Amino acid sequence: MGSLKVNLCGIELDNPVIPASGTFGFGYEFAELYDINKLGTFSFKGTTKDPRFGNPTPRIAECTAGMINAVGLQNPGVEKVIAEELPKLKKCFNKPVMANVSGFSVDDYAFTCEKLDKEEQVGWLEVNVSCPNVHGGGMSFGTSPDAAAEVVRAVKAVTAKPVIVKLSPNVTDIAAIAKACEDAGADGISLINTLLGMRIDLKTKKPVIANKMGGFSGPAIFPLAVRMVYQVAHSVKIPVIGMGGVSTAEDVIEMMLAGATAVEVGAANLVDPFACLNIINDLPETMKKYNIENLSDIIGGVE
Amino acid sequence: MKKGIFEIKENIKLTDSVMKMTLCGDAAAITAPGQFINIQLDDLFLRRPISVYDCGDNFVTIIYKVVGHGTEKMSKMTAGEKLDVLTGLGNGYDLSLSGDAPLLIGGGVGVPPLYMLAKKLIKNGRKVSVILGFNTKDEIFCEDDFKALGADVTVTTVDGSYGVKGFVTNALPENYTHFFCCGPEPMLKAVYKFTKTSGQFSFEERMGCGFGACMGCSCKTITGYKRICKDGPVMMKEEILWEA
Numbered sequence: 001m002g003s004l005k006v007n008l009c010g011i012e013l014d015n016p017v018i019p020a021s022g023t024f025g026f027g028y029e030f031a032e033l034y035d036i037n038k039l040g041t042f043s044f045k046g047t048t049k050d051p052r053f054g055n056p057t058p059r060i061a062e063c064t065a066g067m068i069n070a071v072g073l074q075n076p077g078v079e080k081v082i083a084e085e086l087p088k089l090k091k092c093f094n095k096p097v098m099a100n101v102s103g104f105s106v107d108d109y110a111f112t113c114e115k116l117d118k119e120e121q122v123g124w125l126e127v128n129v130s131c132p133n134v135h136g137g138g139m140s141f142g143t144s145p146d147a148a149a150e151v152v153r154a155v156k157a158v159t160a161k162p163v164i165v166k167l168s169p170n171v172t173d174i175a176a177i178a179k180a181c182e183d184a185g186a187d188g189i190s191l192i193n194t195l196l197g198m199r200i201d202l203k204t205k206k207p208v209i210a211n212k213m214g215g216f217s218g219p220a221i222f223p224l225a226v227r228m229v230y231q232v233a234h235s236v237k238i239p240v241i242g243m244g245g246v247s248t249a250e251d252v253i254e255m256m257l258a259g260a261t262a263v264e265v266g267a268a269n270l271v272d273p274f275a276c277l278n279i280i281n282d283l284p285e286t287m288k289k290y291n292i293e294n295l296s297d298i299i300g301g302v303e
Numbered sequence: 304m305k306k307g308i309f310e311i312k313e314n315i316k317l318t319d320s321v322m323k324m325t326l327c328g329d330a331a332a333i334t335a336p337g338q339f340i341n342i343q344l345d346d347l348f349l350r351r352p353i354s355v356y357d358c359g360d361n362f363v364t365i366i367y368k369v370v371g372h373g374t375e376k377m378s379k380m381t382a383g384e385k386l387d388v389l390t391g392l393g394n395g396y397d398l399s400l401s402g403d404a405p406l407l408i409g410g411g412v413g414v415p416p417l418y419m420l421a422k423k424l425i426k427n428g429r430k431v432s433v434i435l436g437f438n439t440k441d442e443i444f445c446e447d448d449f450k451a452l453g454a455d456v457t458v459t460t461v462d463g464s465y466g467v468k469g470f471v472t473n474a475l476p477e478n479y480t481h482f483f484c485c486g487p488e489p490m491l492k493a494v495y496k497f498t499k500t501s502g503q504f505s506f507e508e509r510m511g512c513g514f515g516a517c518m519g520c521s522c523k524t525i526t527g528y529k530r531i532c533k534d535g536p537v538m539m540k541e542e543i544l545w546e547a
Binding site: 023069208 | 304306343350417458514519520522531546
């Protein structure tokens with residue numbers, strides 16, 4: 001049997017499958033169902049300097065082959081994540097975990113990353129400059145090359161861990177932003193975050209989501225994500241994590257052919273809590289079907 | 304929580320818009336009345352969370368109102384069809400707080416989760432009173448089911464076409480030890496205001512996953528932020544913070 005292993009910024013993953021931030025909590029709900037050590041790793045719930053409740057409800061709207069969410073970075077804040085969530089996680093997950101970080105200022109990002117840098121179990125920092133659901137921060141850092149680079153420089157100054165920047169698709173030239181992050185010292189790029197979307201209730205004539213708009217995700221966005229991963233992988237030399245609508249082992253292979261070193265799975269986890277485990281279990285057979293010996297051989301293999 | 308494939312045994316109409324569906328499969332993950340199941344439907348992305356009406360080792364029965372694409376699709380399904388279902392979701396009601404003479408208050412499609420609760424409370428030797436609120440006579444369902452359990456049942460209708468005229472709060476008895484409530488939010492607020500004992504409320508919200516992963520259905524309570532799907536849907540009266 002061939003190998004599923006990939007190397008993500010110097011850390012080896014048993015397989016490239018990573019549940020995406022915001023769809024996997026801190027892992028416990030899933031650890032009740034299966035051994036989450038079977039995952040490559042996972043990206044935990046987006047963490048900010050201060051605790052946040054997030055947006056008013058309804059926060060969820062269904063779409064054809066996808067969904068919109070406007071959770072708005074609900075999390076207990078970095079101090080509590082370190083004091084309460086990470087010790088609990090340690091009991092059910094023995095691999096390096098990806099810490100997802102958001103902020104409302106450059107200092108916020110640096111503060112939170114500096115705290116998480118001291119945590120042994122944190123393998124990578126995934127810096128989210130692309131949340132579409134908060135104002136005065138989040139996505140505004142990811143829509144300008146200069147602002148994104150400034151966040152990267154501030155974070156790199158306070159951590160020795162690999163810094164992966166999570167980018168927004170709600171931009172005209174994502175490759176330029178990825179390049180700016182690479183030049184500022186980023187160790188990897190992950191993309192795509194959700195697309196800004198909206199649904200309207202025909203009966204009430206009101207937006208379905210209390211915050212009016214939210215992030216669209218799910219299988220519907222997969223082709224767009226593949227295109228952007230391809231564009232970014234061709235503009236930077238650092239590893240790229242592909243995500244956006246991935247739900248099957250074939251999707252993982254397609255993302256890797258487009259240039260992804262690893263693949264995050266988001267909305268699929270909410271529909272089927274076993275989605276990532278099923279993908280991992282299906283990978284060997286799917287690799288055989290396409291004559292793939294080692295998964296790492298196909299990264300960027302599109303001709 | 305458990306994921307399993309269930310076969311539809313029966314899917315029948317109770318009123319113009321309310322249906323009762325019985326599913327056969329492993330229901331062992333359902334441990335308390337007031338929990339819900341989450342059903343996957345072809346061509347619809349998110350699952351549909353529906354409260355449990357009754358269950359046994361190898362079956363679960365739900366009662367649902369046809370309100371949107373998902374329930375519309377469910378209403379057209381027939382015996383023998385199979386569904387992918389997550390079972391045993393949510394906390395459910397805490398029966399240990401009932402006291403000797405609990406009062407169960409349900410409104411519309413908030414009635415079904417109270418059935419298995421009444422059944423268990425009666426089995427535990429409690430003297431159970433039930434108030435079922437509906438808009439009008441044609442919308443009434445489940446009255447006889449509660450009566451068959453031996454509960455003392457009062458039905459209210461807003462238009463007075465059957466039972467006590469008015470809302471469930473017009474039929475509150477003098478004495479009860481604790482209450483359990485499920486229904487539309489205006490009803491929950493009225494019950495909150497007019498009841499004098501401790502009690503439990505079951506809440507509804509648009510959900511993403513239904514098992515605590517996405518934070519799509521969070522609410523604020525006196526004891527902190529809670530996920531309606533995982534920490535709820537049942538909340539204690541004492542911890543509720545009504546949004547302005």
